[in-house]
Amino acid sequence: MPSHSAQPLSNEEAALLEEGVELFDAGKFWHAHESWEDLWNDLKRRAAPIEEILLVQGLIQTAALLLHYERHNEVGVRKQWAKLTPKLSGWTLAWGIDVARHVEVIEGYASDAGVWTLIANDHRLPRA
Template structure:
């Protein structure tokens, strides 16, 4: 009988427990991977920014995206676009580091557009992030080093 490899939570929703590398790519079961970010963590906005910056600096933009996604899903309605845009910036950097230049550029630009309506929420330097995203998107021609390209959020 074929073994079922689909991971499910208690409610039956799909959860992928496969190990992942530092850029979030799935590895074979049993391989040593990078510890994943726990899902559904409630953080203050300041904790979110601090944890995401730590992960970006470590070259783990996929993991930073998960931190922003928690804020997007649990934060106030008037900040959903901010956190979604921040998650898109992190995913854009993830794709760029994986060598998906078209997808990376598209997500960087989408993320920049998503945060454009905000001035300086929670100390986030929106203007600088938008400039960073547009500049990186404009020069992608192959994989980038995620840690070297990590933006400063504040």
């Protein structure tokens, strides 16, 4: 399957993405979700390609998955995994993020739900 290709973000959009990345990497998954939601809404407003809108939505859902993981909410983890997988599966790299590697790591958390041997705060977004 060919990988999607992301168009450059505006300065404002790039700032929202980076703010979310920094919050995510700090383990502040709820706050990362909020920053990326602002980016997601901006992309929808300007009618960005649907693949990019879904990419951001998938990133939001990875933050939500890790929040559920921290709270030992197995159902929440599994629901987020099911939602985010189709949104991120066609991506390799986007906006400096190694999306494919990120999905591999998140899959480990999804698989570990119910066992809880991992630490959510240990994951950082892999950079391309």
